[in-house]
């Protein structure tokens with residue numbers, strides 16, 4: 001799903017402002033899960049236990065709240081092979097570490113070096 005996949009006309013209104021699921025117009029009950037528009041990124045990555053240059057793969061980041069969930073998850077996935085889902089408290093903790101740790105912040109800075 002991309003940012004251009006807005007709910008279809010006639011879809012029921014959803015309680016989640018970020019949700020793009022066309023509720024009431026889907027075919028399968030599992031399709032009624034709340035999903036945000038995915039943000040696609042081509043990222044070079046590798047398994048942390050591996051060596052080598054890694055591989056550039058299409059990743060997608062978005063929000064997902066399945067029908068049975070009582071919380072929303074941030075999903076980071078590369079196709080069916082790799083996926084990670086973090087609830088909001090874990091996603092916030094990760095974001096805080098990336099913002100607040102001086103070494104990580106410096107390393108991630110646009111004008112930072114790779115040292």
Ligand SMILES: [Zn+2]
Nearest residue numbers: 014019021034
């Ligand atoms: Zn929804």
